[in-house]
Amino acid sequence: MERTELRTLMGKCPDIEHDIFVAVLWFIYKEQLHKQDKVAISNSKPYDMDSFLSKMLAAADRFNLKSLRRQCESIIFYGNAEVLDLCYAIKRIFEKSWRNLRWLWDSEKIKEV
DSSP states (O other): OOHHHHHHHHHTOTTSOHHHHHHHHHHHHHSSOOHHHHHHHHHSOTTOTTSHHHHHHHHHHHTTOHHHHHHHHHHHHHSOHHHHHHHHHHHHHHHHHHHHHHHHHHTTSSTTO
């Protein structure tokens, strides 16, 4: 996305800081937080209303991004972005395995087992 397009989009949300806006856009396109945003969130203090974390949670609420809110809360809970990455990797492996198992079941290859 070019800078002019980004400025046009930001013009529609003038009360959101540039860093927060870019982090939310990244999340919308990639469905995960950028590594630098994870670090910024894990370094934030949850009770500080001016922290990166508080602003990300506010943006998640504003744009109704439940998964963004869940990821931010998970980073707070675990206190470490690498643990969260591992949890999501395990979740993706489980979901892929489940889809493959469902495909096998639907194709009647394992119903006799």
